[in-house]
Amino acid sequence: MHELSIALNLIDLANEEAQRHEGRVSALHVKLGRLSGVVQAALLSSFEVAAYGTPIEGARLVIEEVPTVIYCRECSAKRELEFMASLFCPVCGSSGTELLQGKEMELTSLEMQL
Amino acid sequence: MSESPRIVEVRKNILKQNDAVARALRDCFHSSGVFVASLVSSPGSGKTMLLEKILTLLQPQYRVAALVGDLATENDARRLARSGAPVKQIITGTVCHLDATMVSKALENWNVGELDFLFIENVGNLVCPSSYDLGEDLRVVLTSVTEGEDKPLKYPTIFHGADIAVLTKMDLAKAAEFDEEAAIASINAVRPGIDILRVSAKTGLGVKDFLNELVRRRERSAAFSRIAMSTQSI
Numbered sequence: 001m002h003e004l005s006i007a008l009n010l011i012d013l014a015n016e017e018a019q020r021h022e023g024r025v026s027a028l029h030v031k032l033g034r035l036s037g038v039v040q041a042a043l044l045s046s047f048e049v050a051a052y053g054t055p056i057e058g059a060r061l062v063i064e065e066v067p068t069v070i071y072c073r074e075c076s077a078k079r080e081l082e083f084m085a086s087l088f089c090p091v092c093g094s095s096g097t098e099l100l101q102g103k104e105m106e107l108t109s110l111e112m113q114l
Numbered sequence: 115m116s117e118s119p120r121i122v123e124v125r126k127n128i129l130k131q132n133d134a135v136a137r138a139l140r141d142c143f144h145s146s147g148v149f150v151a152s153l154v155s156s157p158g159s160g161k162t163m164l165l166e167k168i169l170t171l172l173q174p175q176y177r178v179a180a181l182v183g184d185l186a187t188e189n190d191a192r193r194l195a196r197s198g199a200p201v202k203q204i205i206t207g208t209v210c211h212l213d214a215t216m217v218s219k220a221l222e223n224w225n226v227g228e229l230d231f232l233f234i235e236n237v238g239n240l241v242c243p244s245s246y247d248l249g250e251d252l253r254v255v256l257t258s259v260t261e262g263e264d265k266p267l268k269y270p271t272i273f274h275g276a277d278i279a280v281l282t283k284m285d286l287a288k289a290a291e292f293d294e295e296a297a298i299a300s301i302n303a304v305r306p307g308i309d310i311l312r313v314s315a316k317t318g319l320g321v322k323d324f325l326n327e328l329v330r331r332r333e334r335s336a337a338f339s340r341i342a343m344s345t346q347s348i
Contacts (some may be wrong), residue, residue, distance in 0.1 A: 002211055002242035009128050017124055026119050030128070037244045037271035085267045086303035087274070095306035099274070105128045105245065111119040 003042040006105070007050035013107050014056050023112035027060040033104035034068045060111075068102030132246055135214035139221075139249030144339050146227040149332035150234065152248055154272055155256035156265070157238030160282035162190045163315040164256070164324070165235055169197035171325055176230040181220050183212040183237045190235065200224070211242035214249055231332065240269040251335050252328075258283040259292035263300055270304040278309045280324060285314040 010028065018025050032038055040063050047061045068081040072089035073096040079089055081102075088095050127133060143150050153161045165180060172178045179200040182190045191203035204212060204220050217234060226232060234250060236243045255276035257265045260283060266273040273279065279301045287294065298310055311327065313320035 002209075002245060005209065005211075005213075006128055006245070009131060012131070013124065013126055013128065017122060021122055023120070023122075035271050035274060037241055085270060087306055088303060095302060097306060103271075107124045107126050107128055109124055110122045112122050114120050 003038060004046040004050060006038060007043060007046040010047065010061075010107060011050050011054055011056050014059070014110060015054065017110055018055060018112065021112055021114060023114040025056050025059045025110050025112055027062055027111035028056075028107060029062045029064065029109045029111075031064050031066050031104045031106045031108050033066040033102040035099070035102035036105045038105060040065070064108075066101055066104045069100045070097040071100050072097050129245060129247075132214045135218055136247035136249040139214055139218055140251075143226065143232070143249060143251070144342075146229075147336065147339075148226045148229040148232050149252070149328075149335055150232045150248075150250040151252040151254060151328060151331075152234040152236055152250040153254050153256060154236045154240075154243045154276065155238060155258075155282075156240045156261060159238070159256050159258040159261060160315055161235050161238070161256055162193050164280070164282060164313060164321070165233055166194055166197050167315050167318075167321050168325060168328070169194060169199040169233070171321070172231060172328075173198060177228060178231045178233070179224070179229050180233040180235065181212075181217060182235040183216070185210070185237065194235075206237060210237055210239050211246055212236050212248060213246045217248050231328070240265070240272050244272040244275045252277050252331055254278045254280060256280045256282050257297070257301075259287045259290045259297075263293050263297040266297075266300040266304045273301060273304045273308075276305065276308065278311065278327065279305070281310065281312045283314060283316075284312045284319055285317045 014025050014028055051057045070079050070087055072079055072094055074092050074094035087097050089097055155161050169178050180194050181202050181204055183204040183206055184190055185206055188203040191201045194201040202220050204216050234248055253276045255273055301310055311320055311324050313324055
């Protein structure tokens with residue numbers, strides 16, 4: 001349950017931007033990789049608690065899930081993984097793979113009333 | 115309602131503050147010549163016992179120290195201190211993982227330049243520590259034979275972020291009907307190609323191999339640092 005720490009970091013980042021643009025944040029857009037180790041539902045409820053009493057209170061948290069994508073050196077191709085339990089190539093079964101995406105934990109943009 | 119909202123691009127890692135502190139720690143560790151290894155696992159899989167052995171065995175030749183994180187108590191620090199190495203407990207309170215700032219604070223009065231190895235034992239937890247970079251050179255994930263063979267499949271993120279996997283409590287393998295092949299296959303599935311070691315801190319099985327691996331990785335890291343420094347000065 002580290003989602004609360006992540007929510008607090010998120011609010012700090014959003015506050016910084018809000019001050020810089022002198023605006024009020026109405027929504028936060030976040031990208032979360034399936035391998036990021038963050039549980040969406042837990043982040044959403046932590047966010048509400050963490051935002052309480054801050055200038056971010058009441059803003060929406062919009063989470064975009066980023067699928068796990070590997071590059072298989074055997075097939076010379078990118079593959080999206082359905083299940084995160086194995087990083088082997090789902091087509092040829094090779095273990096010669098590299099993780100291309102899936103660990104993202106990024107605040108991509110803010111919706112602001114300026 | 116006022117005007118429609120404006121979209122402001124941010125594109126920042128949510129944990130950017132932790133990452134910045136971790137980067138500063140890593141730079142400091144490299145310039146001081148200390149090799150830093152962290153240990154992650156679920157609670158009770160044998161981090162402290164293995165670390166106590168390692169601290170003891172490394173000491174004749176190397177200057178070693180350890181930080182250990184727990185939600186409460188200084189029990190683990192006391193156990194590790196029996197090795198004679200400097201040890202500091204980080205009490206996290208309700209926090210389920212160590213972060214770079216906690217490590218940085220714990221090191222405030224230490225001169226890491228006087229160390230060859232620094233070990234960081236994370237809070238026992240297979241989920242949360244995976245998100246936080248601590249500035250370490252090496253992350254070791256441990257899983258004990260009593261936890262079953264599929265822990266890596268259930269908690270892939272922590273295994274994916276590790277550099278070495280260690281199967282612990284091998285002396286209990288038979289009693290636990292541990293299927294070593296299946297466990298190794300699970301680890302390989304989530305982290306293809308990772309080095310896997312088998313140890314029993316109790317009987318000493320594999321402890322020497324783990325120790326040699328640490329020494330080898332430290333030498334390799336020092337060689338890289340030298341190359342990096344010499345190319346910087348050109």
